[in-house]
Amino acid sequence: MVKVVLIGSGNLAQHLIVAFQKAEKSGNAIQLLQVYARSADTLSHLLPAEKITSSFDTLQNADVYIIAVSDNAIATVASQLPFENKLVVHTSGAMPMDALDVKNRRGVFYPLQTFTKNKKVAFDGIPICLETEQMEDLNILEALAKTISKKGITIHPEQRKALHVAAVFVNNFTNHLYQIGETICKEHQVPFDILHPLIEETAAKIKNISPSEAQTGPAIRKDSKTIAAHQALLNDPTQKQLYTILTQSIQDNVKKL
């Protein structure tokens, strides 16, 4: 039984509360003792009042303390904890483990997923990247990860950094390309949802074949007529620049393979 105290009330914290509670109800070996929130109201729809605290001094004794706050706040929160030599982890893809105060045993519990407010996420298939200073603490995090996901993965700090950059490309930047697609559709009075099946298939495809095999389109065909026509249609200078660089990058990449 892993006893957990969660610190934070934001988007990821709320998704974790839901996941931990679901795991508890399913009889998994986890107990969410308490959640810290600066303002208890933010969590009252998720938890009974007695499980929420707004004071670090009333934090209960747990096996692991999960700090699920914004990257910039991690160090401050970690230094305010009124105890020592306990397992304290953060949930960030980008921050080093030593953003946490050295007075406690440190670790990282990083669920590799994009979390949207009010949109349920199945934790089941989400990889949770784990790091600790001490081997025994890794066992605790693995046991905890197992209660909500099938994919607890031990990684090194350098791997987590790289994963986070890769995640920015396949998630944040990809979403921005969706947005550009939406803008182009709007400008020409075409409903964006016509593109939904294409977006879905593009994402589904690479589960079976690697992205380099899956590449199609005018860039890889070196179809210079179509490329020129597309560039002529784009009015926005940034869109045009992105079109040019991405086309070039696709073509350069073929040479490297």
Place this chain on the structure above:
Amino acid sequence: MVKVVLIGSGNLAQHLIVAFQKAEKSGNAIQLLQVYARSADTLSHLLPAEKITSSFDTLQNADVYIIAVSDNAIATVASQLPFENKLVVHTSGAMPMDALDVKNRRGVFYPLQTFTKNKKVAFDGIPICLETEQMEDLNILEALAKTISKKGITIHPEQRKALHVAAVFVNNFTNHLYQIGETICKEHQVPFDILHPLIEETAAKIKNISPSEAQTGPAIRKDSKTIAAHQALLNDPTQKQLYTILTQSIQDNVKKL
């Protein structure tokens, strides 16, 4: 009953053959009379020999002739057809309708999807963009589209062009970002499939909320520390340049909203 002759044996042609045959078997009002292929062998796994021809002179009398060949070959094929005043359409997102020879009634039948060899695609949900010169021909294409998909959509030439550019962003360019993600993972000995759930959720998300609402990550948070750390980790100059421009574009976009 729409009688169809298909011209072409490539990737899209083969997917259409499968879809039309499935529709025929389900009793939908379509009949695939014949398919033209330069070499009959390429289609022998899909069709009985008597349905394949390698000579334009033996093409049967149909309601619509679908030219599903590469963009560059459309004009040549259309001009070689030994008949006049019949409905001839191409399947390209990028080519204008008048790539087709004026001796026939012209149109476009453009399924907006990415087609991969040996990967089944459910035509059911695929939008098929339709254009014709004459109103009665639009009825034929609509009837045909209905036999394989729920989404036959009449669009204007300018809309199709815009859709095709938008499709390049959300499909070809997105796939390239996946490939960059895979490259970064490989360089750091992380299996790329750790990112699959994230890729899937990123694509699923925008069915319910618009991409501009769905945007997350260091760029939109203006998290300059993380951005700098990511740029330092990228060795490839093109990857670095893309990171910078996409980050800038996300930030500029917020100002526009």
